[in-house]
Amino acid sequence: MSSPPNTSETNPTVSPDEVITAGLIIIGDEILSGRTKDRNIGYIAEYLTAIGIDLTEVRIVPDVETRIVEAINALRHAYTYVFTTGGIGPTHDDITADSVAKAFGVGIDHHPEAVAILKQRYTDDQLNAARLRMARIPDGGHLVHNPVSGAPGFCIGNVYVMAGIPSIMQGMLDGIAPMLKTGRKMLSETVEARIPESLLAEGLGKIEAARDGVMIGSYPFMDADGYGTRLIVRSRDGAAAAAAAEEVRQLAASLKPDM
Amino acid sequence: MSSPPNTSETNPTVSPDEVITAGLIIIGDEILSGRTKDRNIGYIAEYLTAIGIDLTEVRIVPDVETRIVEAINALRHAYTYVFTTGGIGPTHDDITADSVAKAFGVGIDHHPEAVAILKQRYTDDQLNAARLRMARIPDGGHLVHNPVSGAPGFCIGNVYVMAGIPSIMQGMLDGIAPMLKTGRKMLSETVEARIPESLLAEGLGKIEAARDGVMIGSYPFMDADGYGTRLIVRSRDGAAAAAAAEEVRQLAASLKPDM
Numbered sequence: 106m107s108s109p110p111n112t113s114e115t116n117p118t119v120s121p122d123e124v125i126t127a128g129l130i131i132i133g134d135e136i137l138s139g140r141t142k143d144r145n146i147g148y149i150a151e152y153l154t155a156i157g158i159d160l161t162e163v164r165i166v167p168d169v170e171t172r173i174v175e176a177i178n179a180l181r182h183a184y185t186y187v188f189t190t191g192g193i194g195p196t197h198d199d200i201t202a203d204s205v206a207k208a209f210g211v212g213i214d215h216h217p218e219a220v221a222i223l224k225q226r227y228t229d230d231q232l233n234a235a236r237l238r239m240a241r242i243p244d245g246g247h248l249v250h251n252p253v254s255g256a257p258g259f260c261i262g263n264v265y266v267m268a269g270i271p272s273i274m275q276g277m278l279d280g281i282a283p284m285l286k287t288g289r290k291m292l293s294e295t296v297e298a299r300i301p302e303s304l305l306a307e308g309l310g311k312i313e314a315a316r317d318g319v320m321i322g323s324y325p326f327m328d329a330d331g332y333g334t335r336l337i338v339r340s341r342d343g344a345a346a347a348a349a350a351e352e353v354r355q356l357a358a359s360l361k362p363d364m
Numbered sequence: 365m366s367s368p369p370n371t372s373e374t375n376p377t378v379s380p381d382e383v384i385t386a387g388l389i390i391i392g393d394e395i396l397s398g399r400t401k402d403r404n405i406g407y408i409a410e411y412l413t414a415i416g417i418d419l420t421e422v423r424i425v426p427d428v429e430t431r432i433v434e435a436i437n438a439l440r441h442a443y444t445y446v447f448t449t450g451g452i453g454p455t456h457d458d459i460t461a462d463s464v465a466k467a468f469g470v471g472i473d474h475h476p477e478a479v480a481i482l483k484q485r486y487t488d489d490q491l492n493a494a495r496l497r498m499a500r501i502p503d504g505g506h507l508v509h510n511p512v513s514g515a516p517g518f519c520i521g522n523v524y525v526m527a528g529i530p531s532i533m534q535g536m537l538d539g540i541a542p543m544l545k546t547g548r549k550m551l552s553e554t555v556e557a558r559i560p561e562s563l564l565a566e567g568l569g570k571i572e573a574a575r576d577g578v579m580i581g582s583y584p585f586m587d588a589d590g591y592g593t594r595l596i597v598r599s600r601d602g603a604a605a606a607a608a609a610e611e612v613r614q615l616a617a618s619l620k621p622d623m
Contacts, residue, residue, distance in 0.1 A: 135581050137419045139410030140552070140596060143402075146424070151398030160396045162431070163424035165405070168581075172421070195562035196582040197569035231622050235565030270584060293399070303454035306494030310456035322394050322427075323455040325529060337399060363490050 116156075117286045125158045125288040128180030131165040132173055132191035132201055133269060144271045145190045152278060157287035158186065168192060173204035181208070181264050186285065188278075191269030193258060195235040201266060202259070206243035209261055216242035219257050226255040252276040289341040294350035298357035301325075302334040308356040309336065312349055318342060319349045375415075376545045384417045384547040387439030390424040391432055391450035391460055392528060403530045404449045411537060416546035417445065427451060432463035440467070440523050445544065447537075450528030452517060454494035460525060461518070465502035468520055475501035478516050485514040511535040548600040553609035557616035560584075561593040567615040568595065571608055577601060578608045 119125065129149055135141040143165070150160045161184055166172045173192075180187045192201030206213040219240035223232055239256040242248065249258035249265065253273045258266050260281070267277040298305065302323045313321045322337040336353050340346040378384065388408055394400040405422055412419045420443055425431045432451075439446045451460030465472035478499035482491055498515040501507065508517035508524065512532045517525050519540070526536040557564065561582045572580045581596040595612050599605040 131422075134579070135583055135596065136405075137409055137422070138413045138550070138552075138598075139406055139408075139419070140413075141583065142406035146395075146405075147398055147401035149398075150396055154397045154399075160398070161426060163390075163396070163422075165422035167420060194582070194584060196565040197572065198579075198581055233562060233566075235562040238565075239562075270586065272586065291397070293397075295399075303492060303494040303498075306455040306497075307492075313456065320393070320457075322392075322457055323453070324394055324400065325453060327529065327531065337394065339397075 116283060119286050119288055121289060123286075123288055125186070125286050126161045126184040127153055127158050127186040127188060128184040129160060129163045130173070130176050130180060130187065130189040131163065131269075132168065132189055133165075134168050134198075136165055136191075137167055145269070145274055148271065148275065149188060149190075149278065152282075154291060156282055156285070157290040158285065159288075159291065168198045168200060170200055170204045170207065173201065174208045177205060177208040177264060181262060185263065187264045189264065189266050190274050193239065193256070193266060193268055195238050195256075199238070202241050202243060205246075205261060205264060205266055208264075209243060209245075211244040211261075213241050213243045215240045216246070216248065216259075218248055219259075222248075222255055222257060249277050250280045252280070291339050291341055292343045292346050293337050293339045294346050296336040296338065296350055296353045296357060297333060298336065298360075299331070299333045300357050300360050300362055301332060304360050304363060305334060305336070305356060308360075309353065312352045312356065316340070316345050316349055319345050321349065321353065375542060378545050378547055380548060382545075382547055384445070384545050385420045385443040386412055386417050386445040386447060387443040388419060388422045389432070389435045389439060389446065389448040390422065390528075391427065391448055392424075393427050393457070395424055395450075396426055404528070404533055407530065407534065408447060408449075408537065411541075413550060415541055415544070416549040417544065418547075418550065427457045427459060429459055429463045429466065432460065433467045436464060436467040436523060440521060444522065446523045448523065448525050449533050452498065452515070452525060452527055454497050454515075458497070461500050461502060464505075464520060464523060464525060467523075468502060468504075470503040470520075472500050472502045474499045475505070475507065475518075477507055478518075481507075481514055481516060508536050509539040511539070550598055550600055551602045551605050552596050552598045553605050555595040555597065555609055555612045555616060556592060557595065557619075558590070558592045559616050559619050559621055560591060563619050563622060564593060564595070564615060568612065571611045571615065575599070575604050575608055578604050580608065580612065 153160045164176045242259045246259040246261040253276045258277045267274045319340045324335045338350040409419045423435045501518045505518040505520040512535045517536045526533045578599045583594045597609040
């Protein structure tokens with residue numbers, strides 16, 4: 106990942122205990138069929154974590170209006186922010202803007218600023234009906250700058266609509282991030298152990314239960330040296346995370362692999 | 365992808381027009397935080413497409429029981445099959461089996477066959493409470509063979525519960541596939557054009573509208589040679605897909621890039 110912006114100086118302030126959440130909707134038949142492998146989920150997840158927003162749910166939905174509308178309405182009422190990728194190009198299968206308008210119950214039309222951006226990029230001959238489609242923005246929406254290829258994304262309410270092409274999405278996200286409320290960052294420490302997670306399980310449960318706000322994830326892995334367990338200790342309180350991670354290290358050191 | 369099985373000889377037969385659908389639930393905080401990049405969605409999507417099952421929705425949810433229950437119940441009533449990955453290990457954050465039991469409103473207990481599998485793998489000393497947790501299966505569930513590391517997955521109703529580690533998930537899916545109903549495979553042809561999709565848009569819409577059951581996806585890309593558009597023509601009718609793809613090729617050949 107390119108380093109996300111240090112947003113602390115620009116972002117709206119929130120109370121120290123407010124947790125900022127996000128849902129993400131990936132729109133596109135090509136991801137569901139497996140022809141295109143998604144490269145946006147992991148990037149956005151890491152980016153939001155780094156700026157203090159908890160990604161709490163992801164949905165991948167097909168290019169079908171009712172399904173997009175349903176996902177947007179489910180997630181926008183559940184989370185602080187919703188991000189979408191995909192479906193904002195010029196072709197018949199690009200129906201995200203219309204779907205977002207339906208979800209909000211508003212009209213949609215060519216947005217004068219968006220048209221102006223496209224006019225800077227294209228001659229009158231080039232600016233055909235398909236390209237003009239990319240300037241259609243739901244009523245009340247604000248443009249999201251596209252530093253790569255011109256045609257903007259948009260936001261309306263708490264929903265941010267971005268392109269599906271990773272480089273364009275990433276440029277848009279850099280533009281959006283400074284406007285977002287962000288909470289205390291979730292801090293994490295990683296402990297790697299050549300111990301099966303089943304031997305660590307009891308001790309991990311106790312370490313986690315003993316400290317409020319500390320979460321311990323346990324992720325078995327296999328590599329050339331055999332099995333191991335990666336333990337991720339997370340907390341918004343750095344001292345608590347460090348102390349729990351030290352206990353996890355001691356736990357791992359006290360055990361011997363039994364297989 | 366390793367080649368999926370040719371399932372036509374083993375799978376239950378369905379009527380030619382029946383479309384078999386699937387939902388996929390990825391369970392795990394580590395994916396939502398971006399620390400672990402998902403490697404299962406693309407694999408499962410491609411695999412299901414290849415055997416004639418349409419993956420129609422994916423949800424990524426955290427290690428939180430209410431959220432897992434909600435996703436399972438939403439998807440199992442909406443699609444022919446639901447697959448899940450993650451959360452079936454021995455640690456405190458592995459709550460998938462309990463969540464599936466809650467979703468189905470059934471009890472959960474150590475499954476004798478699953479215990480027997482673990483006993484083959486572990487000595488009595490090794491088979492601690494954490495490892496035995498991996499033998500807890502919702503009442504009425506059937507085991508799914510794990511050719512890699514022993515601890516089984518399971519299925520109950522139309523829900524198939526698999527491990528999150530990609531190699532283990534892939535082994536389980538190979539075991540599950542021969543039991544699934546599969547429909548007529550969606551066939552696709554790809555046409556690549558060095559034409560902006562906005563120039564193709566009008567013609568593509570007409571080609572798609574002219575043929576029932578033909579879908580055309582348009583995916584702009586960027587590479588070292590600049591912009592281009594990948595057009596994916598899909599249909600369950602191979603002749604229709606081939607004819608539409610030929611029309612798309614002719615459309616692309618009739619146009620010149622204008623930027």
